[in-house]
Amino acid sequence: MRASLPRVSVIGLTALAVFLPLGLIFYQSMLNAPFFMPNKTIGAGAFEFIFADSDFWDSFKNSLVIAGGMVLIAVPLGGILAFLMVRTDLPGRRWIEPLLLIPVFVSPMVLAFGYVVSAGPVGFYSVWAKQILGGVPWNVYSLTSIAIIAGLTHVPHVYLYSSSALKSLGSDVEEAARMTGSSPFQVARDVSLPMVTPSLLYSGVLVFFLGFEIFGLPLVLGDPEGHLVLATYLYKLTNKLGTPSYHLMAAVAVCIVAVTFPLVMLQRHLLKNAGKYVTVKGKAGRQRPLPLGQWRWVAAAIVALWLFLTIIVPLSGIALRAFVSQWGEGIKLSEVLTLDHFRTVFEQPTLVRGIVNTVLIGVVGGALAVACYTAVGLTTHRRNDGWARFVDYLVLVPRAVPGLLAGLAFLWVFLFFPPLAPLRGTIFSVWLAYTVVWLAYGMRLVSSSLLQVGPELEEAARSVGATRGQVNRHVTLPLIRFGLLASWLLVFMIFEREYSTGVYLLGPGTEVIGSLLVSLWSTGGADMVAALSLINVVLVAAGLTIALRFGVNLHD
């Protein structure tokens, strides 16, 4: 039983880091005033206030519309894309694969800003369209556009799940269908897609869930026409009553969690079924891609259009905007090219600190986070007792709390417990919030590495007399070291991308690019936003390049 002391302390600390902030949100939501006010009382006043606010219901409705729209767009497109990429002779599959990951790893804040400068009323593409067509046939600020853009940028999430299901599907069932006389299209319709339905269903719920918590896209694109979603409604509440209206924010947060938590539980349930038809065969037959025939170029054109709309339009916009002093009708590109934005960025200590912090939190913080995830992972590795089941559910809880809320909750933790207050102004506060927010993701990375270690290797070590701790140190950890390095790289990219968690923790010393983007955007600093966005994209791209170079599996 000696070995169980570290185990229990790891589990205890994790539980504390998860439940303390969440508990504080629930506690705050049941007060009639912010918790630091002397006149606070228990009551449902906060809920009464927001339920009486028509903006709340509008934003709730908008969240539903956007999340629903995303499912309708992302699931069919993602499923078709996965089939085309995994099973057919679609031209250019090799270089499309890494491109597909870009929307997953680039911050939505950056993408949203990219759409504004590319396709907004005076965006690059809009101005070009106006010159050619005489008018701009689109409006990126409408609710429909937000739903479409959110849907298109979430296609990769569906793609990743359904393609990994398709890859693990034995090719023999499809060959059997071809032998009985199915055309490629009939094979997809009657065999492949029905067999990956559990994965499609799972990713549908995932996309709906992500749609419910998106923040960056509606913040940037919904602002001009006043379309609020729950997350942006919460953000705007900060200043609604002049004083920090923490009780109202907590009430909204509880409402969001009330929707997301059941969705997370549903995902857990569906994920268990997602591998239902998966047959991992020892003998991987060499698979011949299904010939698409004359449909080959039609399919390629559809994929190219999607890549253009989702990746090229926003990223090219940012890249251009970062190097021009201004843009509009009648402006010649050659006359406005400038490096001034980058000079300004590097002249401002806050922004420089933000960039340094972002790199640090990705590299050092990422490594520390992986170490924490590994410690938690080892507490459940090869165990099936009550503690392991508790940790299983424990790590899912932060998944239900959108980053914005988690950042807010950690702010309150630092304010509520005076001994922790000195940490509030340090980058540690942001790192802690990031690590807890991405707990479920990190745990999945670590445990998929852990599961690859053959149980007999560990059993052999135990049978020659190693304790559990020694087995971990001498056998398990050395065996998964490459998996952990890969996890570090992925966590690095996720931490570079993260923007919403740092919003409420932003202060002198805790700047990161993500939260700086949100704050600069609200104060209208488009030049700085463009330059910082480009720097952010470059950081993510560096991580992605290293990952692809070393053949890191970017999805489990």
Place this chain on the structure above:
Amino acid sequence: MTKLAVQDLHLSYGDNAILKGVSMALQQGEVVSLLGPSGSGKTTLLRAVAGLEVPLRGVIQIEDKPVFDGSKNFEVAAEKRNLGLVFQSYALWPHKTVFDNVAYGLKLRSVPSGEIKQRVDNALQNLGLGHLGDRLPHQLSGGQQQRVAIARALVYNPPVILMDEPLSNLDAKLREEARAWLRELILKMQLSALVVTHDQNEAMAMSDRILLLNNGVIEQQGTPEEMYGRPQTLFAADFMGSNNKIEGTVSEVRNGATLLAGPGWSLWGESRGGAKASGSKATAMIRLERVRVAEGPGENRVKLPLVTSMYLGDKWEYLFHLGEMRLRAYGRESLSTGEQWLEIPKNDLWVF
């Protein structure tokens, strides 16, 4: 009528040549087995016939109509070849019931639903699955799944049925029963079948003709009796049956017979695979069941030390030492260790 003809088929995976010029034919109502060790190309040949692999060159014809012709760059897609294929893994669609699995091929052929029902029921009845139509594949035993896979491949009456190791997923006891059952079914329904197997007993029991593949070429083909009784190469002789191999030096060649000798022994055997010069090395082979324990000295007999006797239930297996080599033989009773005389009949010892 020739149901299936393959001429000079070549196929590679990259630089790795798998088939190096294979020709074969399958007649109406005939069962041909593709036999060979793993990596010999037998499954690749079957998959090329099915249209699941693309050969480099050669011709494949089904009922005298070409489905692949390398010289004309002509290829009929797998789904248009109208063949039945039974997969090694069965490849039943787990989301469809047994009935729907079998009916799928008929649906694709736009058969009216009343007729589909009747034909599927009929097929299931024929295969002893009559009551299982509503089940899902995972609710069936391995043997039942195999029958569903066969029913699915037969129901639309393909001209040729292809089977990829149809029995290998069954456990040993069930396999022997299934083998007899499958042979009976093939005869009853007058199927023309091409069967891949790596098990020589299975190939001999099930087929009218065996094609022995080795390293991408056909080593020998013939009826099971020819393959077992008159192998033309050492590989063919060794692949079929359980054998003793004896290595020695040729000391005399006379009238189609060769005298092979080693330290302290010499044996006459039939010359196979071309004449050998005196003094050259040669390998002789004899089936285990042809070696006989004898009472005393005689023609083509050697006296060898018995190492051990192993009880196999229906017989004993003896292990002898012949210099560095081991010689095995069968017998009816347990022998005491010590020296024994062994008779190696001249006609059954093949010198290659």
